[in-house]
Amino acid sequence: MSGRKKTLLKVIILGDSGVGKTSLMQQFVNNKFSHQYKATIGADFLTKDITIDGNKQVTLQIWDTAGQERFQSLGVAFYRGADCCVLCYDVTNEKSLNNLSSWKDEFLVQSNVSNPQDFPFIIIGNKIDVDENKKISSLSKKLNNITNNQLGGLNYPVFETSAKDAINVESAFEVVAKMALQQEELNDANGNDVSDDYNDAINIHLEGDSGNCAC
Amino acid sequence: MSNMNLTVNHNRSESGYSNNYSLLEMYGASDEEDKEEIDDHHQFDNVMEEIRANSLSSFVTPLNSQTIPKILSSDYDRYGFKKASLHQTITRKEYNEWFTDYSEYSLERMKKWKDLVNSSGIKYDDIPTRFPPKSDKTKKLIRRGIPSEWRGNAWFFYAGGYERLNKHVGVYDKIVKDTIGVKNKDTEAIERDLNRTFPDNIHFNNLPKDSKSVKDPKDIQDNDINNKPMIKSLRRVLVAFSHYQPQIGYCQSLNFLAGLLLLFMNEERAFWMLVILTERILPKVHSRDLDGVHIDQGVLMLCFKEYIPQLWNILGKNFEGEVISEDKILTKLPPVTLVTSSWFMSVFVGIIPIEAVLRIWDILWYEGSKTLFRFSLTICKYCLDNKTFKAKNDNDSGNTEFEQIEIFQFMQSYPKSLIDPNKIVDLCFKKIGGYGFGSISQDEINKCRIFVSKQRDKMKKKSLITNISEDERKMLNNDEIHDIYGFNRSIMNGVKWNNNISNKMKKRFSRKTSK
Incomplete structure (x- = not known):
């Protein structure tokens, strides 16, 4: 056994094409913004080491994906093992908001997570730097409607960000990291529980046998 | 009318699923679309003017003793790409070091190509439109690189572009006309990608001044970038393609392919090269199910x-x-x-x-x-x-x-x-x-x-x-x-x-x- 590796948390960013997934990732990982990002083909990822709650060192592995619908057929390979899923929309694009639940469903189908009911999702509305009049009208009402009716009223954290002006990006990903760590610990616990139970069962049996002998 | 439809269906183009533009007159004979003609005609004339204007301009800087120092001192390469951009890990210095040698190599290649073309009895003024037939010698030369000034024509020739174009004279213009003002899922996706194709290329973006947000779709409408001739060409080619190949429509990455082609040839040719590429070289790769x-x-x-x-x-x-x-x-x-x-x-x-x-x-x-x-x-x-x-x-x-x-x-x-x-x-x-x-x-x-x-x-x-x-x-x-x-x-x-x-x-x- 090699030494224990730093906890690796896998985060998937999903959302319609052009909502700013690449920009969000770049802003968080490299603290930069550019107008010159190209459309993402396939998938790409970056990693960042961060500290959670002042003492837990983790590596976030953030996957940026292609937003065009047809690319979902390639997604299977990397959704698996995800610890948190970020659902993005563009605050100026109502369609991208309406598609959040399809992205969630898509993720759950492809990732095959063990706890779809309480798997950590987070919602990010990007591009709040744009003029107020360009934003979706009565956004909060529509967003509420979607979280309540389509996303199962599960109170997913919602952040409004600007990848361009670095507003709220850091705090959103802090929450992402915390949620991902929780999920990872939960998975570990579940995984260990299963094997522990199994081991215990054997141990009890063995202990019983050997106990008898020893006595 | 029903008879005509039958004929049209029987004459689908060789791809088997393209929108039919093979019998142009018959297609044009349908008179359903005559109502908004006047407005469309005017728009169409403007568009055709643009297409023709663009086809005259070359986007590749030719290599010679005057241009090489200019390219070396510029931030951009001979195709208009930024030498050092966030898409490349290469620095400007590294680029120039490489280019100093490679420009010499390219000049020498040009000589070899001129020799081969001349010895094949091909006459030309500035850039040949026909190229030597396939042979071991030609293949060897191809592998060592076609001179960039000749690339567009050579690609088109060897890919079988002339055969395709001759069978479909006027079809591209017709599709462009048919797709003026069309809005659908594909055109929406195309709009989002136009400015995300080659943001580091001077022909596709207003570089180096880059202050305005290009991310908001409404913003883009007002943005100067959108009126760049190259962006307009890219839009027309991609929209026309998505219309002509409905099985593919628009797939992200086609923008890169069309964009690169447009640096080397006119719109009509770029369109047919895209058709050839997606049909023959990368079949079904961009189709809706990938x-x-x-x-x-x-x-x-x-x-x-x-x-x-x-x-x-x-x-x-x-x-x-x-x-x-x-x-x-x-x-x-x-x-x-x-x-x-x-x-x-x-x-x-x-x-x-x-x-x-x-x-x-x-x-x-x-x-x-x-x-x-x-x-x-x-x-x-x-x-x-x-x-x-x-x-x-x-x-x-x-x-x-x-x-x-x-x-x-x-x-x-x-x-x-x-x-x-x-x-x-x-x-x-x-x-x-x-x-x-x-x-x-x-x-x-x-x-x-x-x-x-x-x-x-x-x-x-x-x-x-x-x-x-x-x-x-x-x-x-x-x-x-x-x-x-x-x-x-x-x-x-x-x-x-x-x-x-x-x-x-x-x-x-x-x-x-x-x-």
Whole structure:
């Protein structure tokens, strides 16, 4: 056994094409913004080491994906093992908001997570730097409607960000990291529980046998 | 009318599924669209004027003793790309060092090409429109690079562009006319990608001043960038294409292909080259189900297994470290295909430095799709052989996921630094001092494609396969599994690998690993 590796948390960013997934990732990982990002083909990822709650060192592995619908057929390979899923929309694009639940469903189908009911999702509305009049009208009402009716009223954290002006990006990903760590610990616990139970069962049996002998 | 429709349907173009523009007069004879004619005519005339104006301008700076120093002192290369941008890992200094040598090489290439063209009895003024017939000599010259000034014409000639264009005179203009003002899901996606195609190219963006947000769709409407002739051309080509090939519509990455073509030829030609590429070289790769991506990546994985077994030892597993069995290669592609599928879809545009892309495109139009596999293998093997990667990999060995993530990341970043196209081309083709992937034949690739495609069809038909659980699969014994999948233990029964190169690679690897 090699030494224990730093906890690796896998985060998937999903959302319609052009909502700013690449920009969000770049802003968080490299603290930069550019107008010159190209459309993402396939998938790409970056990693960042961060500290959670002042003492837990983790590596976030953030996957940026292609937003065009047809690319979902390639997604299977990397959704698996995800610890948190970020659902993005563009605050100026109502369609991208309406598609959040399809992205969630898509993720759950492809990732095959063990706890779809309480798997950590987070919602990010990007591009709040744009003029107020360009934003979706009565956004909060529509967003509420979607979280309540389509996303199962599960109170997913919602952040409004600007990848361009670095507003709220850091705090959103802090929450992402915390949620991902929780999920990872939960998975570990579940995984260990299963094997522990199994081991215990054997141990009890063995202990019983050997106990008898020893006595 | 019904008669006419029948005729039209019978005369669909050779792709089998394109919107029919093969009988132009008949198509035009339909008078349903006459109502808004006047407005449309006016718009159409303007558009045609734009198209013609654009076709006169060349976007490649010719190389000569006056231009070379200018290119050296500029921030941009001869195609208008920023020498050092966030898409490349190369610095301006590194670029100039390379370009100083490569411009000399290019001038020398131009001489060789002029000799060949002259000796073939081809007359031309400035740039030839016809090129020497296919021969060993021509192939050799192609592999060493077509002069950039001649590239557009040479690509078009060798790809069979003239044949296509002559059969479809006026069709592009007609499609452009038909698609003026059209709005649908595809055009929406195209709009979003126009400014995200070559943001680091002066012809596609207002560089270096770049203060306005280009991200908001409404913003884009007002933005100057949108009125750039190149952006307008790109829009027209992509919209026309999505209309002409409804099975494909618009697929991200087509923007890179059309964008690059437009730097070398006019819109109409770029349009037909895109049609040829998606029909003949990359069939179904951009289709709505990306079926061709799955097929070609399956073939590439089989090639890895056959020709770079050492790489396959790392990549041919899922993240849990479980070896992907032969029957599964074709259903669940390994994670690395997320990297390599974009190489195919974009034909290396944005993956490796521009001059290397152009060199591969030279060969691709002349030699066909095997070129993509040959160079993908070359780049992968070159990544694997890299010292930095090897050192990293040794430290991490033992954990499949880390190992795979490591190579995933490396394969995504390292190709961007491959500034010397001659190095890549030599590695690909040279038998001594290279990998000799030039021996992989088109026949081999074609057979693999048919094989993978057939297997996928079989699996799709047998819903049993998709619904079968891991436990159920284990319960079936080996023979039954192979029976279901329709192949025996030797997966490539129908395909003869090139034993010569295969054995050579295997020997080389066994030597290396035994060291």
